[in-house]
Amino acid sequence: VTEQRAMMTLYGDLRSGNTLKVKWTADLLGVPYTVVEVDAFMSATRQPEYLAKFPMGQAPGIELPDGRCLAQSNAICRYLANGTDLLPAHPFQAAKVDEWLFWEQYSHEPYVAVLYTAVAYRGVALSERDSHRVQKGEQALDLMETWLSARDFFVADRFTIADIALFAYTRFAERAGFDMKKRPHVEGWLQRCGRKIGA
Amino acid sequence: VTEQRAMMTLYGDLRSGNTLKVKWTADLLGVPYTVVEVDAFMSATRQPEYLAKFPMGQAPGIELPDGRCLAQSNAICRYLANGTDLLPAHPFQAAKVDEWLFWEQYSHEPYVAVLYTAVAYRGVALSERDSHRVQKGEQALDLMETWLSARDFFVADRFTIADIALFAYTRFAERAGFDMKKRPHVEGWLQRCGRKIGA
Numbered sequence: 001v002t003e004q005r006a007m008m009t010l011y012g013d014l015r016s017g018n019t020l021k022v023k024w025t026a027d028l029l030g031v032p033y034t035v036v037e038v039d040a041f042m043s044a045t046r047q048p049e050y051l052a053k054f055p056m057g058q059a060p061g062i063e064l065p066d067g068r069c070l071a072q073s074n075a076i077c078r079y080l081a082n083g084t085d086l087l088p089a090h091p092f093q094a095a096k097v098d099e100w101l102f103w104e105q106y107s108h109e110p111y112v113a114v115l116y117t118a119v120a121y122r123g124v125a126l127s128e129r130d131s132h133r134v135q136k137g138e139q140a141l142d143l144m145e146t147w148l149s150a151r152d153f154f155v156a157d158r159f160t161i162a163d164i165a166l167f168a169y170t171r172f173a174e175r176a177g178f179d180m181k182k183r184p185h186v187e188g189w190l191q192r193c194g195r196k197i198g199a
Numbered sequence: 200v201t202e203q204r205a206m207m208t209l210y211g212d213l214r215s216g217n218t219l220k221v222k223w224t225a226d227l228l229g230v231p232y233t234v235v236e237v238d239a240f241m242s243a244t245r246q247p248e249y250l251a252k253f254p255m256g257q258a259p260g261i262e263l264p265d266g267r268c269l270a271q272s273n274a275i276c277r278y279l280a281n282g283t284d285l286l287p288a289h290p291f292q293a294a295k296v297d298e299w300l301f302w303e304q305y306s307h308e309p310y311v312a313v314l315y316t317a318v319a320y321r322g323v324a325l326s327e328r329d330s331h332r333v334q335k336g337e338q339a340l341d342l343m344e345t346w347l348s349a350r351d352f353f354v355a356d357r358f359t360i361a362d363i364a365l366f367a368y369t370r371f372a373e374r375a376g377f378d379m380k381k382r383p384h385v386e387g388w389l390q391r392c393g394r395k396i397g398a
Contacts, residue, residue, distance in 0.1 A: 003290070003291065055342060055345065055346060056298075056302055056306065056342065057342075058306075064291075068291060070291070070294055070295065070298055071298055071302075072297065072298045072301040072302060072305075073301075074297070074301050075294055075297035075298040075300075075301050076294070078294065078297055079290060079291070079293075079294035079297070082290050091202070091278060091281055092202065092263075092267060092269070092278070094278075095269055095274055095275070095277065095278035096269065098271065098273070098274035098277055098278070099255075099269055099270055099271045099274040101274075101301075102271040102272075102273050102274050102300075102301070102304055103255055103270075103271060105301055105304055105305045106271075106304045106305065106308075106309075107255065107257075109305075110305075110309070143254060143255065143256075146254065147254060
């Protein structure tokens with residue numbers, strides 16, 4: 001049992017795509033874990049006990065048996081996937097996975113995920129969505145459509161944590177008000193990922 | 200010469216902290232490169248020739264001698280630093296570097312860097328800064344102050360690409376309108392990083 005394969009505690013909200021990324025990665029790799037539910041809508045991540053483990057005050061986070069903690073969904077997925085089929089061993093291919101992971105957090109999640117949360121959980125009408133976020137979300141989904149028109153998965157012709165990270169909120173893009181019928185390659189990829197993940 | 204040590208082309212804007220992260224990392228590691236200036240303010244990253252290399256349409260990006268391209272500043276730094284003193288070899292320590300890299304792009308750069316650009320390059324008065332970005336930037340700098348009150352560098356008691364990534368825009372935080380006099384530990388860390396980087 002290497003340290004990435006020991007029982008861990010997953011702190012997070014299972015309605016959150018960021019938390020689900022970690023759960024799916026752990027499930028696919030057979031990493032055992034227990035879940036401690038953290039309700040992000042109730043400021044649970046800003047409480048002193050949580051901040052003592054995760055100073056950034058965000059979920060998800062994992063705690064190893066010896067008490068070491070790690071936050072940031074994509075950093076956790078990368079840590080768990082290191083040395084497995086979900087992250088290429090070749091440095092440049094791994095870097096291409098990183099490229100999509102950073103893009104997801106900077107150019108996708110702040111638009112697609114934030115709009116999904118607004119619509120699904122905060123009662124924002126589609127017509128009242130933040131127009132800047134809509135525009136940026138459209139750009140992100142357009143880039144995915146172009147990229148996936150020439151390949152089945154994002155990197156190295158195989159399913160990796162780049163796909164897991166991007167699947168987490170792209171599957172909710174239609175609910176967030178984006179037209180996915182005009183993005184058939186993204187739709188096909190969502191189905192391929194769904195079968196891998198079982199979601 | 201491993202592939203990370205071959206002559207590369209760096210596409211970027213040397214006024215941009217994101218581009219400087221890559222330049223500094225290459226300089227510290229002795230990776231040879233030539234620079235192709237990309238003026239982000241002139242939409243250079245949205246031109247077809249640029250998009251053919253870097254579909255995400257962002258700078259910086261690097262091109263290897265065989266034509267392979269990689270974007271996202273923190274992904275590039277991680278790729279260059281892999282196997283060197285700038286990125287710990289231990290998987291958990293490397294994951295803690297990743298944690299800060301993702302935090303930087305999600306919770307620091309969109310506030311501190313965007314406000315710096317607004318003030319320094321777009322003529323926005325300090326009193327007219329976006330209040331949401333100010334609040335989030337204050338939170339990010341407060342977290343850095345607390346973290347650095349107990350250590351000299353962000354991860355593993357040594358200078359890593361986590362420090363390089365966070366240095367890039369934190370050094371402009373005062374120019375962006377943040378009060379750094381009340382953050383002496385960040386100021387001390389900026390000086391330590393500046394000596395390492397020569398910036």
